[in-house]
Amino acid sequence: MNYRHGYHAGNFADVMKHVLLTRILAHLLKKDAAFRVIDTHAGIGLHDLDGEEAQRTGEWRDGIGRLEEPFGDDVEALLAPYRQAISAVRATNPAGYPGSPMITRLMLRRQDRAIVVERHPEDAARLAALFLRDRQVKALELDGWTALNAMIPPKERRGLVLIDPPFEEVGELARLGREMLKAQSKWETGIFAGWYPIKDPADADRFADDLATGSRTGTLRLELMIETRIDPARLNGSGLVVINPPWKLAEEAEILLPALAKRLARDSRAGFRCEWLREG
Ligand code: SAM
Numbered sequence: 001m002n003y004r005h006g007y008h009a010g011n012f013a014d015v016m017k018h019v020l021l022t023r024i025l026a027h028l029l030k031k032d033a034a035f036r037v038i039d040t041h042a043g044i045g046l047h048d049l050d051g052e053e054a055q056r057t058g059e060w061r062d063g064i065g066r067l068e069e070p071f072g073d074d075v076e077a078l079l080a081p082y083r084q085a086i087s088a089v090r091a092t093n094p095a096g097y098p099g100s101p102m103i104t105r106l107m108l109r110r111q112d113r114a115i116v117v118e119r120h121p122e123d124a125a126r127l128a129a130l131f132l133r134d135r136q137v138k139a140l141e142l143d144g145w146t147a148l149n150a151m152i153p154p155k156e157r158r159g160l161v162l163i164d165p166p167f168e169e170v171g172e173l174a175r176l177g178r179e180m181l182k183a184q185s186k187w188e189t190g191i192f193a194g195w196y197p198i199k200d201p202a203d204a205d206r207f208a209d210d211l212a213t214g215s216r217t218g219t220l221r222l223e224l225m226i227e228t229r230i231d232p233a234r235l236n237g238s239g240l241v242v243i244n245p246p247w248k249l250a251e252e253a254e255i256l257l258p259a260l261a262k263r264l265a266r267d268s269r270a271g272f273r274c275e276w277l278r279e280g
Contacts, residue, residue, distance in 0.1 A: 001120050003166035005043040006053030010060030010097040012264040013238035015067065016224045017164065017195050018103055019256060020240050020249075022081035024160055024191060025107045027246030034111035036159035038151055040144030041166065042116035043099045044126040050095035064097060066263050075259045078252050081107060100162055101127060105137055113156070115140065117147040145179060153187035161187075164195040173203060177210040177241075184217065184243050191244045198223060198237030201230060211241055211277050218280020220245045222253050223273040226266050241277070250274055 008014065028035045049060050064086070070076055076083075085103045089096035098106065101116040108114060114137045118124040124141035131137040140147060148161065161183060165172050176194045184192055198204050208221050225237035242249060257272035264270075 001166075001168070003168050004053060004120075004123070005099065005166075006047055006051065007057045008059050009047035009054055009099065010049055010064040012063045012224070012226055012260075013195075013197070013235065014097075015063045015264065016238045016257075016260060017240055018085075018098075018100065019079060019082045019260070020222065020242075020253070021100055021103055021162065021193070022085065022107065023078065023249060023252050023256075024193060024242070024246060025104065026081050027248065028112075028158060028160065028191075029107065029109070031158070032111075033158055034113070034156045036112065036154040036156045037104045037108075037114040038148065038154070038159070038161045039100050039104060039114065039116045039164070040148050040161065041164045042101045042118045042127055042139070042144075043164075044118070044123045045099045045101035045116065045130045045139075046089065047097040047099060048093060048095055049097050054097075060097065062264065062266070071259050071263070074255055078256055100164065101137070101139070102130070105131070105134070108136055110136075112136065113154075114138070115147070115151060117142050117144045119143050145175075148179065148183055152183055152190065157189050160191045160193060162193050162195075167197055173207050174210065177207050177214070180241070180243055181211070181214045184215070188217075189244070191242065191246065193240055193242045196239045196241070197235050198225065198239055199235060200232040201236075204239055208241070208277055211243075215243060215278045217244055217278070219243050219277040220250055220253075221273060221275045221277050222257065224257055224261050224264070225272065226261070226264050226270045228267055228270060244280070247280075250276070
């Protein structure tokens with residue numbers, strides 16, 4: 001396990017994933033009934049962009065670093081929960097950047113719960129320290145895939161599973177697809193969001209085909225490309241597949257993704273995708 005998210009915190013892929021995370025949570029917040037979030041590959045929860053890892057790559061400069069200027073009103077309205085999460089963290093550390101566990105925590109109401117799972121012992125310890133004595137967030141040092149199987153369906157009928165693996169192992173993308181489909185069949189009302197890197201777009205297409213064939217419910221493929229000259233050795237784009245998406249998510253992605261693609265692109269023809277792999 002060599003992957004450390006600290007090097008990539010706040011990069012373009014984090015921005016895309018975290019903005020969409022806040023949109024899914026914003027929809028869950030529309031009903032009073034409690035929900036649960038299960039974050040299977042959680043990381044440390046909170047990053048310091050002035051810290052050694054983030055400074056070494058500087059990736060955040062082409063991610064969150066490019067979001068200083070406001071967008072148009074329609075985009076800003078949808079970005080509001082993401083911007084609020086960042087402001088909340090920056091109130092105590094101006095160089096702070098929230099990971100998925102902290103973004104989730106900041107959006108929970110008293111009735112909602114989260115389980116955040118991390119396998120790397122050092123990262124899991126930092127995550128546990130962040131949520132020490134928090135009665136709504138349980139941080140666990142575990143294998144995220146095992147945890148996912150053990151923890152669904154939760155007692156709340158509503159909620160989200162975020163699966164954000166490091167893609168260090170061969171076959172992890174195919175595994176993501178299989179595990180998402182299996183989990184959805186165990187928790188039919190749950191929302192499942194799986195993040196994937198886009199290096200060689202053919203791999204992303206294969207993954208999407210598997211989901212299109214296997215899914216029994218609405219499945220949305222969202223992608224942000226920052227590069228049109230594809231180099232399979234580099235991260236050219238970022239994807240999020242959402243099974244059972246909230247019904248407005250596609251419409252919102254059609255507004256957010258082009259704006260983010262334009263702002264975060266490395267070249268002028270970068271783009272986005274918002275496509276139903278299967279209609280709900
Ligand atoms: N979700 C985080 C966020 O958005 O802020 C970032 C997560 S990062 C992409 C992936 C994390 O998964 C790393 O912290 C890594 O240590 C952890 N990890 C790797 N293999 C794992 C496994 N089998 N189970 C749980 N966590 C794992």
